[in-house]
Amino acid sequence: MDYYFIAGKNIDQVVSGYRTLTGKAQVYPKWALGYWQSRERYKTSGEIERTLEEFRKRHIPIDNVVQDWNYWKLDSWGSHQFDVTRYPDPQAMMDSIHAMHAHFMISVWPKFYCSVKNYKELDAHGWIYHQAVKDSIYDWLGFMGSFYDAYAPGARKLFWKQMNDNLYSKYNFGVDAWWMDASEPNVRDCTPMWYRKALSGPTYLGSSTEFFNAYSLVNADAIYNGQRSVNPNQRVFLLTRSGFAGLQRYGTASWSGDIACRWEDMRAQMTAGLNYSLAGLPIWGMDQGGFTPEDRYTSLWSKGMMNDSNNADLKEWRELQTRWCQFGVFVPLFRAHGQGLYREPWNIAPEGTPTYKSIIYYDRLRYRLMPYIYSLDGAIHFKDYTPMRALVMDYEKDDNVLDIKDQWMFGPSLMVCPVGYYGVRRRNVYLPKQNGWYDLYTNKYYKGGQTIDADAPYEKIPVFVPAGAILIYGPAIEWTDEKPADTLSVYVYAGKDGHFTLYEDEGTNYNYEKGMYSMIDLIYNDKQHTLSIETRKGSFKGMLQKRIFKVVYRTQNNQVKNLNLDAAYDKWIKYTGKRVIIKL
Structure with a gap:
């Protein structure tokens, strides 16, 4: 067994070393950072379309609607084919979803019933695990089948070909993302580990005892490289139930x-x-x-x-x-x-x-918050950044944060403190000592290094902003690319120097790999009370050549009643890509 020791001056450097070793993370599609609606399960194309129509009718923001399992005929798991009695025209359904400015994700398992054509094709090459069939294991629907051996390069190519022929190219690339369920692999639920390994091997590479945990990685490889082979400039996005080191290089997330x-x-x-x-x-x-x-x-x-x-x-x-x-x-x-x-x-x-x-x-x-969140997405790729951050990542010199389980930084500018108990309307919040802290909603200021009794009414959770933070808001939208962010609100929090990089690109393709993106550094000098919006670096197709920045200056003495993102601002400037300095 080989061991790797990754050293760094802080956790971010260790994470960067890990990604150097296991693969660079992708810039995930912008729409994937919006709201997803899913259930177990939508049973017809009509249900999906009516659900999305209701979101649009109510003006509730959404970017992704998800088709869970069993859209196929009952006895045809692994066919990757819609049951035409419930999905009479899948192309029309996908076109309708896209016309409503949403995206379509579909569940695909690495599982096949013995009777389907895809099972037989894989089995003819020796790329199906046979133990479940030998042991006459039937699933909860009463059918027999097994999983494919994703460790075999040929099996991965054939698995993708079957998906492409039945779901992707067949519907003119109408599937925007893939939900790769049961990727442990979970051939049978509630099974002792020794038998799970027996059901999942032997693999192309060798014993499942040695390779079992990496199944989700090689399965993701099949879809990522498969999709890029037929539609090379559409960002791949996968959601997989299990993970392994290196998933980030395949545009893959886990839940x-x-x-x-x-x-x-x-x-x-x-x-x-x-x-x-x-x-x-x-x-x-x-x-x-x-x-x-x-x-x-x-x-x-x-x-x-x-x-x-x-x-x-x-x-x-x-x-x-x-x-x-x-x-x-x-x-x-x-x-x-x-x-x-x-x-x-x-x-x-x-x-x-x-x-x-x-x-x-x-x-x-x-x-x-999408301009802020998508900038974090860009930083994942370009700076090996981590957006959901245990407090120890930013406040490692404060021993009090070492075991805080219910607070974290979401990016550099938001400390989130959710409520995890029924009926609770207040909760203790620890404010790390390296900073002063502002209540996101009221702007009430607190000194760091103390535990406070924070208000947590039914409708809200405590969220705090560190001194020196630069927080960027965009316009009100109902899907991520509804309108260009030609006016941005920049909230600057006094008490410490601060810096944030606004990242932008086309959002859905791989042109960023060719250098087609932009970054704008925003730098706050607390002593001089100035915000410098630096010269834009880079460009991309469709980039805004000019925009308005509205600046809101938050200081210790200006409490507000609530967070009103459309309220008055302190300064505004017309930005054309050249450096400007704003006196606050």
């Missing part, structure tokens, strides 16, 4: 699997996301709201009680969904998914309720 709809499971996602990020992988998400509801929640649906606002379980369900959404806005992937109870905002609670209003407020805040 935390089928978690329960419980408060303790929500709290566990906070540490899961932080630990995943500390492991060097930059993009992570979860089943926001939880995947599997408790029986007391599912009975609300089955008994027709989803509008009984006096029901104690319904009250808790709605609060759980509200708090989970508030949390989910400040992680790399903002994705709602689950089974049983539908997770569209209007199915969680009616319009006008505190639940609905809070979910929509935070969704819209996410979209106003």
